[in-house]
Structures are given as structure tokens and as C-alpha cells.
Amino acid sequence: MTFVVGPDGDIRDVKVLRGIGAGCDEEAIRVVKSMPKWKPGKQNGRSVNVQFNMPINFTLK
Secondary structure (H helix, E strand, C coil), X not given: CEEEECCCCCEEEEEXXXXXXXXXXXXXXXXXXXXXXXXXXXXXXXXXXXXXXXXXXXXXX
């Protein structure tokens, strides 16, 4: 997954980098979008947008 953490800590622009299908991609997007606010990145003392890549592993049974 890749997404952007905005200056206010909100998560946006959520995308799947390498999907596996079977509804797992949609579920991963839903979970990432429902995460609480993050601490924003800082540059020169100001909050800025930061792109973040997060691996998500599924165990299918």
C-alpha cells in the first residue's frame, strides 16, 4: 500500500501497489483509510505531506 499523510495528519491518496485480488485489495484500502490520524512529517519546522509505503500481509485460510 502507498498513501500520503497530510500536514493535518489525515491519510489520503491510498493505492494498492501490488494487489492479490479476491477482495483483499479493497479490504486493505478500507483498513488504511480507517486508521486514526498520524503525526505529520516536519520539514524546517513546518508540517508537510509525506508519502508512506506500508506492507500488508494476508493469511488466507
